[in-house]
Amino acid sequence: MQIQNKNLAKKILINVALIILSTTLLGCASRQTEIIIPASPDKIWAVLIDTDGYKEWNPVFVPLKGRLEQVEEGEILTWLYTQRGQDPIETEMKVVKFVEDKQLNQQGGIWGILNVNHNWFLDPVQEGTRVTNREEWSGIGVLFWDYSWVEPTYKEMNENLKKQVLRTR
DSSP: OHHHHHHHHHHHHHHHHHHHHHHHHHOEEEEEEEEEESSOHHHHHHHHTOGGGHHHHOSSEEEEESOGGGOOTTOEEEEEEOOTTSOOEEEEEEEEEEETTTEEEEEEEETTTEEEEEEEEEEEETTEEEEEEEEEEESGGGGTOOOTTHHHHHHHHHHHHHHHHHHHO
16 A cells, blocks of 8 residues: 555656646747847947946846846846836846857746746947847746736837937947
8 A cells, every 4th residue: 555655646746747847848938129229339238237227227127136247157146127017026137148248148037937038139230239138938937927018118128228328328
């Protein structure tokens, strides 16, 4: 009887793990917005890493702990994350890639539940710099989370970034 209970428990555990793994792999989404800013990548980068200036242009993320101006890859920063219509929450994001004047990549969330991978890409173009704001999510939470607000909010964020860059030139 005890062996049957152990086998049953083992089967249940394996099935739960498979369900979590499959929904984690199936739950994926992303949004990307772009804007051309008539400024060089270094001017835009200066605004992107100005931790104190985020509250002026970024309606979603405001830094709480850590400074982008002094960050290194692997560091964890704490942000106040605001989704319209909801109370702000503290979230930690690990700086995965930090390439001056080119890319800022941070990841956070809870693996399997809701993972976040956020990138800023700066690419020089004839008109200035193409700024790409890309975010990817994975995990079971994606299946239940309404992220329809992200694209319009990130477009607004891009416009705000452009205004901030042009003000500080």
